[in-house]
Amino acid sequence: MAPSPSSAAQHRHHSSLPTVSSAVSWLFLSLLFLYVVYYSTILFEPAPTFTTTTTTKTATDCQDISTIESNTTRVLRFDTELRHIAFGIAASSRLWRIRKEYLKLWWRRGETRGAVWLDKEVTTTENENLPDIHLSEDTSKFSYTNPNGDRSAIRISRVVSETLRLGMEDVRWFVMGDDDTIFIVENLVRILSKYDHNQFYYIGMTSESHFQNMLFSYGMAFGGGGFAISYPLAVELERMQDRCLQRYPGYYGSDDRMHACMAELNVPLTKEPGFHQNDVHGNLLGLLVAHPVTPLVSLHHLDVVDPIFPGMPRVQSIKHLLESAKYDSASIIQQSICYDKKREWSILVSYGFAIQIVRGILSPRELESPARTFLNWHKRLDYTAYAFNTRPVTRNPCQKPFVYYMSSTEYDKTREKIIGIYTLHRERYPYCKWKMESPEDIDTIVVLKKEDSSRWTKAPRKDCCRVLPATKNGTLYLWIGNCQTNEVIEL
Structure with a gap:
């Protein structure tokens, strides 16, 4: 019997299923094959090669951002130079006679640009190495209600805006500082070269004092240590700053007003620990010999702390340090640690500043922490008052450090x-019962080093230190330089 029409149609429908299913399967397998082939070429293709061009360039220290090392040019992305920076220095006529001597130490007429902003006219001589002097605008229209501060804070907070209005050409960065702040300008250039000056940047550092940071903010650049503002951010700041200042009459200083305006502009602080507020009292030795692995950019509160070289006037002491920085500014005050294993001495070097020798073997982890040779900002012996780790000054008479200060540097x-x-x-060193050679028998330490202006274009690392064979009694010879492969500080 012939099948019904509906049965025939159903038969044709079922008989076509294997054909359609096979086509779909082949299509799926083809796509899967192409997928595997495509991603195999990505996963196993050889790594791209980069050609590095070696260029020879004569440059000043501030132009050493692009440098040659081992026949390879290491170039940072942004080619900021000293001429691209405009300094705005806040100064007081009352302290000008003393403070201007700090300015003279680091200012370079014809190289550095910027202005000093004063509250009243002062007298200077024609040949003094100083920035241009300007009087700040009248700020009497602004309210100031803080009972513990001084309304000069309003004037100082406007230094960046007033420096911008001078109309200097080709400025990428405005750097704020006080008249008792000194800058290592080569290192300032090295730091700012890491950042795109076309973006909004507010760069500086907080205080060494935990209490000061709590009182003001851990997100605020303390003005005495200096801070940098990129040009486009300075333009935006200048447009709104006077309105901003009216909203914060109760704030204490200039830097917390600046921070408040930065918050309104939605710009956070970019921290660079080479800016030093120095909110401490006493001897900076412990802080400086354990400097973080970053370029030394600034030092502040030089009238508050002891002279960094004992027996020298404060200004002469800073001048002495800067003389050493001329030969290797990138390495100034950088820490190196080594051991004289035969004598069982630990040796802590702060290049261009000081060397300490301690009897016994102390671990690098311990030595890289600052010894509390200083008091906190509120003059209390409270180790919890610092915003960083510290270690106590030893009470063991045998481990009192023998300190050797930089006497001279030459090439x-x-x-x-x-x-x-x-x-x-x-100085008087206490009697020690330990049966080991005393560092007091060493009168002089000679340090050999090559300039390393490109050190901050590489990953941060301390230099290695080695004790060299002695050729003269009473003299210790050290070599400091880049660590070699597999070189470790062995205890």
Whole structure:
């Protein structure tokens, strides 16, 4: 019997299913094959190669951002130079006679640009190495209600805006500082070269004092240590700052007003620990010999702390440090640690500043922490008052450090090395019962080093230190430089 029409149609429908299913399967397998082939080429293709071009360039220290090392050019992304920076220095006519001497130490007429902003006219001589002097605008229209501060804070907070209005050309960064702040300008250039000056940047550092940071903010750049503002951010600040200042009459200082305006502009602080507020009292030795692995950019409160070189006037002491920085500004005050295993001495070097020798073997982890040779901002012996780790000054008479301060630095053309001479600081050292050689028998330490202007274009790392064979009684010889492969500080 012939099938019904509906049965025939159903038969044709079922008989076509294997054909359609096979086509779909082949299509799926084809796509899967193409997928595997495509991603195999991505996963296993050879890594791209990059050609590095070596260029020879004559440059000043501030232009050493692009440098040559081992026949390879290491170039940072942004080619900021000293001429791209405009300094705005806040000064007081009452303290001008003393404070201007700090300015003279680091200002370079014809190289540095900017202005000093004063509240009243002062007298200067024609040949003094100083920035242009300007009087700040009248700020009497602004309210100031803080009972513990001074309304000069309003004037100082407007320094960046007033410097912008001077109309200097080709400025990428405005750097604010006080008249008792000194800058290592080569290192300032190195720091700012890491950042895109076309973006909004507010760069600086907080206080060393935990209490000061709590009182003001851990997100505020303390003005005495200095801070940098990129040009486009300075333009935006200048447009709104006077309105902003009216909203904060109860704030204490200039830097917290600046921070308040930055918050309104939605710009956070970019922290760079090389800016130093120095909210401490006493001897900076412990802080400086354990400097963080970052360029030394600034030092503030020089009238508050002891002279960094004992026995020298404060200004002469800073000048002495800057003389050493001329030979290797990138490495100034950078820490190196090594051991004289035969004598069982730990040696802590702060390049261009001081060397400490301690009897016994102390671990690098301990030595890299600042010893509390200083008091906190509120003059209390409270180790919890600092915003960083510290270690106590030893009570063991045998482990009192023997301190050797930098005496002179020069460049030896024959050896192509910098030679630093460090001499023992003569003071009364306590009697020690330990049966080991006393560092007091060493009068002089000679440090050999090559300039390393490109060190901050690489990953941060301390230099290695080695004790060299002695050729003269009473003299210790050290070599400092880049660590070699597999070089470790062995205890």
